[in-house]
Amino acid sequence: MRRTLVIAAVLTLAAAAALSGCGNDDDQAAAGGGTLRIGYQRFGGLSLVKARNDAPGVTWSLFESGPALTEAIKAGAIDIGQTGEAPPIFAAAAKTPFRIAAVSQPSPQSEAVLVKKARGFKTFADLKGRTIALNKGSNVHWLLVRLLAANHLTLSDVNVKYLKPAEGRPAFDNDQIDAWIIWDPYFALAERPDVQILADATGVADNREYILVAKDAADAKTEQIKSFLTTYEKTTAWGIANPDERAKVLAPELKIDEPTTKRALARAAQPVAPLTDEIGTELQAIADGFTELKLIPVKVDAHELIDARFAGAVQ
Incomplete structure (x- = not known):
């Protein structure tokens, strides 16, 4: 129980800090010119870029989830952000002005339905009539569907x-x-002997990482963003080639123990994928x-969300 309360407090404080940190620097508020403002979550390729300090000169804001991050894009508080596959759709429906600048290969095993083993559930169908919790508008929302x-x-079931x-x-x-x-990494943090993975996204959802760019920034900071995306791809590739070193670098950044970090990264971290029309079809x-x-x-x-200007920034 104590570990749970500590984790919850850390996540809540991190989210609050991110939101309070966004938009209070008037010199950074304009999309045109100036420092790139990056929104990241507690996992994914951008976290590794930050942890390794591979993009000096940018500013960073931490978010608990993709929907919170897209709200910051809508408010003009950040230029670039990292989400799963559902937040871009909810953001577009909310008239958030953004474009997709990069995408990862699928990582379906890094999101899952967790249940207590003592409940006796055998398949997802056993959850009919039960209570299922998830973050609205996040990648797991699509997994539920x-x-x-x-x-x-x-x-309705x-x-x-x-x-x-x-x-x-x-x-x-x-x-x-129920x-x-x-x-991940919340998934990995919740794993213990009494917890069962009832299902993951294998065969039903791709669960890619998307890099979103505020539309004004995409126009005014095009070359800066291209340069950052090149760094993002190189850092991601380094992490995949060096999993032990990656876990050592990221564990302190994520405030998660190294074994848990390594386990989560083994299923979640994927190389950058080509930004093609097929991504638009998938979305x-x-x-x-x-x-x-x-x-x-x-x-x-x-x-319309795919920005072809950035397709050449990553291979």
Whole structure:
């Protein structure tokens, strides 16, 4: 219980610090010119860039989840941010002005449905009529949609409770919910002998990492962003080639012990992928799925979100 409360407090304080840190520097507020402002989460390629100080001169803001990060883009507080596959769709539906500048290879094993072994659930279908917690608008939101469809269920067949990671962990630990759908590193932190991985995204969702760029910044800081993306790709490749060193560098940054960091990175960290039209097609399927379920209020044209100017910055 004490470990749970400490983790929850750290996550909450980190999120609060990120939000309070965004937008209070008037000299940085304009998208044109000046320092690149990067929004990152407690995992992913951008965390490694920060931990290694591979992009000196940029400013960093920490966010607990993708939806919180896209809100900062909408507010004009950051230029670049890293999210999963669902936040770009929710952000586009909310009229957030951004473009997609880079994407990773899929990492379906780094998000999962967690349950307590004592509950006796054998398959995802066993969760019919049960309470499932997740962060609204995050990558795990799409995983829920896909798992429901794969098991011939609908949203009306389960009780969905929207909880941020810092809220979801104590609710899960204290048996206030039946299942928690979560991504790494929160996923890895929750793993213990009494916890069962009921399902992950293998075969149902790609779970890529997306690099989003505020539209004004994409226009005014094009070359700076291209240079940063090149660094991001090189750092990501270094981490994949050097997993032990990567874990040692990232563990202090993430405030997570090294074995947990290494376990999570082994399934989550993926190389950068080409930014092609196929990515737009993949995102369009996600957007259409959310539209059909009335989880977003408008239809989104995902292909318009891909910014071809940055396709050559990474290979």
